[in-house]
Amino acid sequence: xxxxxxxxxxxxxxxxxxxxxxxxxxxxxxxxxxxxxxxxxxxxxxxxxxxxxxxxxxxxxxxxxxxxxxxxxxxxxxxxxxxxxxxxxxxxxxxxxxxxxxxxxxxxxxxxxxxxxxxxxxxxxxxxxxxxxxxxxxxxxxxxxxxxxxxxxxxxxxxxxxxxxxxxxxxxxxxxxxxxxxxxxxxxxxxxxxxxxxxxxxxxxxxxxxxxxxxxxxxx
Amino acid sequence: xxxxxxxxxxxxxxxxxxxxxxxxxxxxxxxxxxxxxxxxxxxxxxxxxxxxxxxxxxxxxxxxxxxxxxxxxxxxxxxxxxxxxxxxxxxxxxxxxxxxxxxxxxxxxxxxxxxxxxxxxxxxxxxxxxxxxxxxxxxxxxxxxxxxxxxxxxxxxxxxxxxxxxxxxxxxxxxxxxxxxxxxxxxxxxxxxxxxxxxxxxxxxxx
Amino acid sequence: xxxxxxxxxxxxxxxxxxxxxxxxxxxxxxxxxxxxxxxxxxxxxxxxxxxxxxxxxxxxxxxxxxxxxxxxxxxxxxxxxxxxxxxxxxxxxxxxxxxxxxxxxxxxxxxxxxxxxxxxxxxxxxxxxxxxxxxxxxxxxxxxxxxxxxxxxxxxxxxxxxxxxxxxxxxxxxxxxxxxxxxxxxxxxxxxxxxxxxxxxxxxxxxxxxxxxxxxxxxxxxxxxxxxxxxxxxxxxxxxxxxxxxxxxxxxxxxxxxxxxxxxxxxxxxxxxxxxxxxxxxxxxxxxxxxxxxxxxxxxxxxxxxxxxxxxxxxxxxxxxxxxxxxx
Numbered sequence: 001x002x003x004x005x006x007x008x009x010x011x012x013x014x015x016x017x018x019x020x021x022x023x024x025x026x027x028x029x030x031x032x033x034x035x036x037x038x039x040x041x042x043x044x045x046x047x048x049x050x051x052x053x054x055x056x057x058x059x060x061x062x063x064x065x066x067x068x069x070x071x072x073x074x075x076x077x078x079x080x081x082x083x084x085x086x087x088x089x090x091x092x093x094x095x096x097x098x099x100x101x102x103x104x105x106x107x108x109x110x111x112x113x114x115x116x117x118x119x120x121x122x123x124x125x126x127x128x129x130x131x132x133x134x135x136x137x138x139x140x141x142x143x144x145x146x147x148x149x150x151x152x153x154x155x156x157x158x159x160x161x162x163x164x165x166x167x168x169x170x171x172x173x174x175x176x177x178x179x180x181x182x183x184x185x186x187x188x189x190x191x192x193x194x195x196x197x198x199x200x201x202x203x204x205x206x207x208x209x210x211x212x213x214x215x216x217x218x219x220x
Numbered sequence: 221x222x223x224x225x226x227x228x229x230x231x232x233x234x235x236x237x238x239x240x241x242x243x244x245x246x247x248x249x250x251x252x253x254x255x256x257x258x259x260x261x262x263x264x265x266x267x268x269x270x271x272x273x274x275x276x277x278x279x280x281x282x283x284x285x286x287x288x289x290x291x292x293x294x295x296x297x298x299x300x301x302x303x304x305x306x307x308x309x310x311x312x313x314x315x316x317x318x319x320x321x322x323x324x325x326x327x328x329x330x331x332x333x334x335x336x337x338x339x340x341x342x343x344x345x346x347x348x349x350x351x352x353x354x355x356x357x358x359x360x361x362x363x364x365x366x367x368x369x370x371x372x373x374x375x376x377x378x379x380x381x382x383x384x385x386x387x388x389x390x391x392x393x394x395x396x397x398x399x400x401x402x403x404x405x406x407x408x409x410x411x412x413x414x415x416x417x418x419x420x421x422x423x424x425x426x427x
Numbered sequence: 428x429x430x431x432x433x434x435x436x437x438x439x440x441x442x443x444x445x446x447x448x449x450x451x452x453x454x455x456x457x458x459x460x461x462x463x464x465x466x467x468x469x470x471x472x473x474x475x476x477x478x479x480x481x482x483x484x485x486x487x488x489x490x491x492x493x494x495x496x497x498x499x500x501x502x503x504x505x506x507x508x509x510x511x512x513x514x515x516x517x518x519x520x521x522x523x524x525x526x527x528x529x530x531x532x533x534x535x536x537x538x539x540x541x542x543x544x545x546x547x548x549x550x551x552x553x554x555x556x557x558x559x560x561x562x563x564x565x566x567x568x569x570x571x572x573x574x575x576x577x578x579x580x581x582x583x584x585x586x587x588x589x590x591x592x593x594x595x596x597x598x599x600x601x602x603x604x605x606x607x608x609x610x611x612x613x614x615x616x617x618x619x620x621x622x623x624x625x626x627x628x629x630x631x632x633x634x635x636x637x638x639x640x641x642x643x644x645x646x647x648x649x650x651x652x653x654x655x656x657x658x659x660x661x662x663x664x665x666x667x668x669x670x671x672x673x674x675x676x677x678x679x680x681x682x683x684x685x686x687x688x689x690x691x692x693x694x695x696x697x698x699x700x701x702x703x704x705x706x707x708x709x710x711x712x713x714x715x716x717x718x719x720x721x722x723x724x725x726x727x728x729x730x731x732x733x734x735x736x737x738x739x740x741x742x743x744x745x746x747x748x749x750x751x752x753x754x755x
Contacts, residue, residue: 029403032253032256032257032403033253034253035249035252035253035256035407036248036249036250036251036252036253036347036351039249039252040248040249040427041427081341082341082344082345083310086306086345087303087306089302090302090303090306091303093299093302093303094299094300094303097296097298097299098299109298112427113358113427114351114354114355114358114427115427117298117301117302117350117354118250118347118350118351118354120302120303120306120350121345121346121347121349121350122253122347123253123254123347124253126345130342178516179554181520181554182553182554182555183415183550183553183554186414186418186553187246187247187248187249187414187418188411188412188414188415188418188553189411190249190411191249191407191408191410191411191414192407192408192411192412192528194407195400195403195404195405195406195407195408195411195532196404196408196528198403198404198407199397199399199400199404199405199532200399202399202404203397203398203399206398206399383734383735386734386735386737386738387540387734387737389737390533390534390538390539390540390737391533393533393534393538394534395534395535395538396532396533396534396538397486397487397531397532397534400532404532405532405533408528408532408533409540409734412529412541412546412549412730412734413730413731413734415546415549415550415553415727415730416549416727416728416730416731416734417731418553419549419552419553419715419719419720419721419724419726419727419730420715420718420719420720420724420727421720422719422720422721423720
C-alpha cells in the first residue's frame with residue numbers, strides 16, 4: 001500500500017470501516033446478525049446457496065421498501081417502525097419462496113426448514129427499523145446491496161467449510177473419504193466454527209488497521 | 221376429564237421439552253442475534269424482555285395454530301405463512317400493549333411508555349417468536365402441545381440468557397485474546413452449551 | 428494479573444503436574460490389558476497438547492513454559508476416557524479442541540469456564556460415537572496402527588441403558604477387566620490414584636464427595652437393573668448394591684470425581700457453593716446417564732453445570748447476606 005493511501009485510510013478509518021460491509025464491517029463478523037440460518041441451516045454449500053438466494057431477494061428490497069415507507073409516514077413512523085420493514089420482508093419472502101422452489105424444487109425448502117421463512121424477522125433483514133437516522137431509497141439500495149454481498153460471502157464460506165469438514169464434500173462433490181470433523185454439521189459445531197471464523201477475521205482486520213497506523217507513524 | 225388431563229400432560233411435556241431438550245437458542249439458534257446483544261447490554265432488562273417475549277408467544281401461538289388450520293387447503297400456504305404470522309404477531313403485540321396500558325399505563329411517564337414500546341416491539345418481532353410459531357405449525361402440534369411449546373420456548377430463551385449472562389464474568393475476562401473478545405467467544409460459549417444439550421437429545425432436531 | 432497469579436487464586440499450579448502423574452498407573456493398567464497401543468495414544472495426546480501450548484505461546488507472543496503441565500494433564504485425562512481402540516486422529520482432534528477451544532480461547536490457565544477434558548470428550552463423543560462407545564475386549568492386544576472395528580463390544584453402561592443387567596464379577600470390576608474406557612474401569616487403581624492425589628491435597632473433597640454421594644444415592648434409590656420399581660429403599664438391597672457398583676464403576680463417574688473435580692478452576696470458590704455444585708453435577712450426571720442419548724453423560728453434565736459455577740457462589744453470598752441481616 002502506498003503511503004498516500006495509508007494516510008487516507010488512517011484519516012478516514014472510521015468512515016471507511018463503517019461503509020465497508022464486506023471486510024471491515026461485515027454484518028455477520030462485526031455486527032453479529034444473521035446468525036440463526038448460518039449456524040443451524042447452512043450445513044452444506046447447497047443449503048447455504050438456497051439461503052443466499054433468499055437473502056439476496058429479500059434484503060435490499062426490504063431495506064428500500066422500509067426507507068420509502070419511513071419517508072411516507074414521517075412523524076408517525078415511530079409507531080409503525082418495525083412493521084415498515086417486516087411487511088416488505090414478508091412480501092419479498094413470497095418472491096424468494098417461489099424462486100427457490102423454481103430453482104431447486106420443494107426438497108430445497110424442506111432442507112432449510114423454518115430458517116427460510118425465519119428470514120422475515122431476522123435482524124439482518126429488518127433491523128434498520130431501529131435506526132434513529134432515516135436513509136433515502138438510493139442509500140438504502142446501495143447499503144442493502146453491500147450488506148447482501150458481505151453476508152453472502154460469509155454464508156457461502158461457512159456452508160462450504162461445514163460441508164467439507166463434516167462430509168468431505170463440496171457442493172455434493174465428494175473430495176475426501178474421511179469425515180474431518182463431523183460435529184461441524186450440528187448447531188454446536190456451527191456455533192464453534194462461526195466463532196473461530198469471527199475471531200480469525202477480526203484478528204486480520206485488527207492487524208490490517210494496526211499496519212496502516214504503523215505505516216503512517218513510520219513515515220511522519 | 222381424561223381429555224383435560226391428557227391435554228394438561230401434553231402441555232407440560234411440551235413445555236419442558238421446549239425449555240430444555242429443544243431449547244430455542246441452544247438447539248435451534250432462534251433469537252441468538254438478539255441474545256448476544258441483550259447480554260452485551262447488561263443484565264437490566266433481560267427479565268422484562270424475556271417475559272414480554274414469552275407472553276407474546278403464548279398469546280400468538282393459539283392464533284397462529286388456528287390460522288394454520290384455515291390455511292391448510294391453500295396450495296401455497298408456506299409462501300404466505302410468514303405474512304399471516306406477521307399479522308398475528310402484530311395483533312398479539314397490540315393485545316399485550318393494551319393490557320399493559322390498562323394495568324399500568326396511567327402510572328408511567330411518557331419516557332417509560334416509549335421504552336416499553338421499543339422493548340415490546342423487539343420482543344415481539346423476534347426470530348424466536350416467529351420460529352416458535354413456524355415450528356408449532358410445521359410439526360403439526362395439537363393446541364395444548366403448541367401452547368406448552370410456546371411457553372417452554374420462552375422459558376428456554378430466558379434460561380439461555382441467564383446461562384450466557386452468568387458466563388459474562390468469564391467472557392469479559394481481559395485475558396481472552398483480543399480477536400476472541402465479544403461475539404467470537406460468546407459464540408464458542410453458546411456452542412459448548414449447545415453441545416451439552418446435544419448430549420442429552422443425541423440427534424439433530426427437525427428444522 | 429499473570430497466569431500464575433490467576434491459578435494461585437484457585438489453587439496451586441502443581442495440581443496439573445500431579446494429575447498428569449496420577450494418570451500413569453491407569454495407563455500402565457491399560458497397557459497390561461490392551462498392549463502398548465494405549466501408551467502410544469497417551470503419548471499422542473500429550474504431544475498434541477504440548478504442541479498446542481507452544482503454538483498458543485507463539486501466537487500470543489508469550490514465552491513457552493515447559494514446566495507448566497495443564498494442557499498435558501488435560502490431554503492425558505481425556506485419552507483415558509476413550510477406548511483403547513480409538514483412532515489417533517480422534518485423540519489428536521479432541522485434544523486440540525479441548526486445549527485450543529476449551530482452554531486457550533477463554534484466556535488460558537485459570538480462566539476457562541468448562542473443564543477442557545469434558546469439552547474434548549463431548550466433541551469426540553458427538554463426532555465419532557461409533558469409536559468412542561465401542562470397546563475392545565480386555566486381554567486382546569490391539570494393533571499399534573489401525574485397531575479396526577472388529578471384535579469391539581458394548582460396555583456395561585450400554586447394557587444398563589438398554590434395560591439389561593451386566594454380568595461382571597466383583598474381582599473383574601475392581602481390576603477393570605471388562606470393556607470400558609481404558610482409564611476409567613480399574614477401580615483399585617482409581618482408588619490408589621485418589622489416595623495419591625489426596626496425600627498431595629489435590630482432591631477437592633467439598634465437591635467430589637457430594638458428587639459421588641448423590642450418584643450413589645440415585646443409583647441406590649432408582650436402580651436401572653432388576654425390577655425394583657418404587658420399592659422402599661431397603662428392599663432388594665443386593666440388587667441396589669450391584670446397581671451402585673455398576674453405575675459408579677462402569678462409566679466415568681468415579682474417574683470424574685477423582686480427576687476432573689480436582690481442577691479448582693472450574694469449581695465455585697466457597698465451600699458451601701462447591702457442595703451445591705457437586706450435588707447438582709451428580710444429579711445432572713445421573714439424569715444424563717438414565718435419560719440422555721449417550722451411555723455416559725458426565726462430561727456433558729459438567730459443561731452444563733459448569734456454566735453456572737459462579738452462580739453458586741453468588742447464591743451462597745446472597746444467602747450469607749440474608750442470614751447476617753436476619754441476625755442483626
